[in-house]
Amino acid sequence: MLKVQASIAALEYKPNRVAQRLRSTTKKTKLLGLVIPDIQNPFFVDVVRGVEDYAYQNNFAVMIGNFGQDEKKEKLYLDILQSENIDGLIVAPIHGKDKGIENLVKKNIPVVCIDRGLTEIDVDVVKVDNEQGAFNAIDHLLSIGHKKIAFISGNFRIPTYIERLAGYKRALSEYGVPFDENLVFARDTDYKSGFEIANKILELEDRPTAIFSGNNLLTLGALEAIHSKHIRIPEEISIIGFDDMPWSISLNPPLSAVRQPGFDMGRKAAEMLYERILNPHSKKEKVILKTELMLRKSTAPLE
Amino acid sequence: MLKVQASIAALEYKPNRVAQRLRSTTKKTKLLGLVIPDIQNPFFVDVVRGVEDYAYQNNFAVMIGNFGQDEKKEKLYLDILQSENIDGLIVAPIHGKDKGIENLVKKNIPVVCIDRGLTEIDVDVVKVDNEQGAFNAIDHLLSIGHKKIAFISGNFRIPTYIERLAGYKRALSEYGVPFDENLVFARDTDYKSGFEIANKILELEDRPTAIFSGNNLLTLGALEAIHSKHIRIPEEISIIGFDDMPWSISLNPPLSAVRQPGFDMGRKAAEMLYERILNPHSKKEKVILKTELMLRKSTAPLE
DNA sequence: ATTTGTAATGTAAACGTTTACATTTATCAA
DNA sequence: TTGATAAATGTAAACGTTTACATTACAAAT
Structure with missing residues (x-):
């Protein structure tokens, strides 16, 4: 074993992620942002799980912001995540003309939209029909x-x-x-x-x-x-x-x-974000997942 | 208005949080860690909301890690958050002798445990009876x-x-x-x-x-x-x-x-963490919240 | 006009990495 | 042993702030 590596192991050296992120240009900072409208909604919890699942497998950490359908709060989280030098962002825009997200896209920060798209600008999207x-x-x-x-x-x-x-x-x-x-x-x-x-x-x-x-x-x-x-x-x-x-x-x-396949949506979004980080200028992708009608007992024929 | 401040406003300058966090000694980095066992459990979602509620009001960002009762994953998030130079951490330990958390406490990183305490070490706790x-x-x-x-x-x-x-x-x-x-x-x-x-x-x-x-x-x-x-x-x-x-x-x-009052538990934990950051050597606090028996229709007398 | 005090601005080092080279050490074939 | 090549290590600058002083500008008071 190399001397340096031996010392790394011996001292249990853990790189400081903040310094890494400050200096690094070739994105290896391994931090994703995830901004969702409502963490109380089990659907978005599924999305979170999907994102985390992919992130964990690829050694990314995920920083989650829950804006509770509050536009100001969404803006705050977008600002924070940006100034955290994240590698990329997964977000459910509060509405179709979300200026905050548009700006991030224009700055070439990798962004994938979930659940909802953006009307004014071309961006990666995973949603449902x-x-x-x-x-x-x-x-x-x-x-x-x-x-x-x-x-x-x-x-x-x-x-x-x-x-x-x-x-x-x-x-x-x-x-x-x-x-x-x-x-x-x-x-x-x-x-x-x-x-x-x-x-x-x-x-x-x-x-x-x-x-x-x-x-x-x-x-x-x-x-x-x-x-x-x-x-x-x-x-x-x-x-x-x-x-x-x-x-x-x-x-x-x-x-x-x-x-709605929430977990799959989250996983797919993370996967697409990863691609986007690797390949900032490839064509933007729109993925439309299918819904499934689950018929149980709460609907009955009108006699 | 001062010249410098005028320029700050004019250029819409946003400080880079990464650089701030790297340099700053007197904790004003405004980042909290939150590590929970299972985001699918609505109880923990309530806790998250409580933490976020307090954090938002005090201009803190919250970085959430969901370890899904997986000890390795919990360890990973603890490591990540530590190397992110967070101000403090709220965590539900995976078990009572959690070495990872003990180490953080020993390193004087502000930690508040929720839902569960630690047996081997004195630490702030908010839980329920x-x-x-x-x-x-x-x-x-x-x-x-x-x-x-x-x-x-x-x-x-x-x-x-x-x-x-x-x-x-x-x-x-x-x-x-x-x-x-x-x-x-x-x-x-x-x-x-x-x-x-x-x-x-x-x-x-x-x-x-x-x-x-x-x-x-x-x-x-x-x-x-x-x-x-x-x-x-x-x-x-x-x-x-x-x-x-x-x-x-x-x-x-x-x-x-x-x-269980999950929202209150989260809010209280965030509040205690804030106190702990300000006052690293004050006596550790144990808060035991009350549960409430909600009697509805799923239990009936045995005839 | 000069002094005094305070507010505003300027300066340099430091945080812990990465980056890009430069240098040293190890490895192998001739 | 020597030379060539690769592997390992060393060095200095840079990332964008904060920190701690030093300096300058601008009042009000003498």
Whole structure:
């Protein structure tokens, strides 16, 4: 063994990553940034796991920022990560024209967008076919006789929800059911919003026979609202949600849902980021993953 | 306005955090480490949110590592964070004699332990009264007539589960029910373990009338096992879990649980870490938070 | 105008690496 | 043993800050 290497081992020398990162030009700093909208949403937790899985295998550390749908907070994390000289960044943009992310891309910092893309600039993206996913859910509901279907959505500044709304509309029009804008409710993407919106829906004069909820947390919130009013699912109302969870089967009743492959999305994003770091000028890539309709017990035919 | 400051503003100068951290001795690097066992567990997600909440308010960034109960991975994150010159670290030790964390404490790096303490060394800790929490759950079960209560636990190297077992035993002995070691099952702390252990329990000759599951994920896994065998809760078997979730009420049936204040725990830990950074030699603090018994519909008297 | 004090700016070294060469040491064939 | 080549080690500058002083500028007070 070499003398130097022997000493390295003997003294248990661990390089200081800060100094490495300060000096290094040829990216070997092994630090990735990951900026997500809501760590409470199990879908994003899956994404995180996917990213970490790939990162760990390739000796990267991951620095996570959770901005909780707060634009200022997102900006802060973007700034911090940039001034941390990260090798690259995986981020779910708060909206399609996110200037902060655009700037990073322009500065040639490797960026991969997840869950949502950017409209103003060409960038790597991994997402899901939201339009088709929503279409499948609504198509299912329509096929079993529902016509009055409420949509509990997140904010329409988030591209994801625009796409899901498009799927909702397309299904409706295929069945010749007119679109009623009073049936779509958009607010935040959290549990509380789901709860409050569902409460409002359930008190409507001519109550919808089915609910399509735009994400995990909205679904769970809506479920609480329905249960607290002792309305029976699916006898009195059907519900199907975007995002599946391992324990969807243990909900009351077992929940029908549009499954997104969160783990795969995270893993793929990390992989693409790695490629992008190695190869900064190759063509930007768009990956659209498929959703899967999980039919369980929360949707039933309208008699 | 000063000339220098004017230029700072004009050029939108952002200090390079890496250089700052490399040079700075009087800790103003504003970076915290957070190392958690399992980001899939909603309890730890709450902890993360609590930490981030405090950090954000005090302009700290948080670097999260999720080690998934893998000791090697925990070690890696500890090493990485240390060589990142972080100001301080919040960590849930993988077991009570965690050498990696002991070393950090000895090197005078500010450390706060969450959820679990360290036996060999004096360190700041925020945890919950696990013994009492488990006692309350078992006491409730015993008070409504159950005697044969299975305990789905995590690995007994994790201090938390040792304490929960102690509470289980104490309740039993207060009711004069002999402890039967064949009723405690310890494996990993994930969904799959809960599912598999519950399956085993349900096939037992003289099947327990109640299950106490050691955490969130174990509970959810057990629930799936029970449902897939079409065993009715609580008519045929009662179940109560450690850890509550916002949507526990929407489970089938609404789940009785021992609630831990995860958000508060995270926030308190961040606060204590901040104090520790400012004041490295003050007396180490132990904070024991209270649990709360949430009685819903998954436990019923034994007729 | 001169002094005095304070605020603002300037200067050089240091943090622990990487980078790019220069130099030394080891290895092998002739 | 010598020379050629490769491997190992040595050296100095640079990364962008902070730290600790030194210097300069600008008031207000004499």
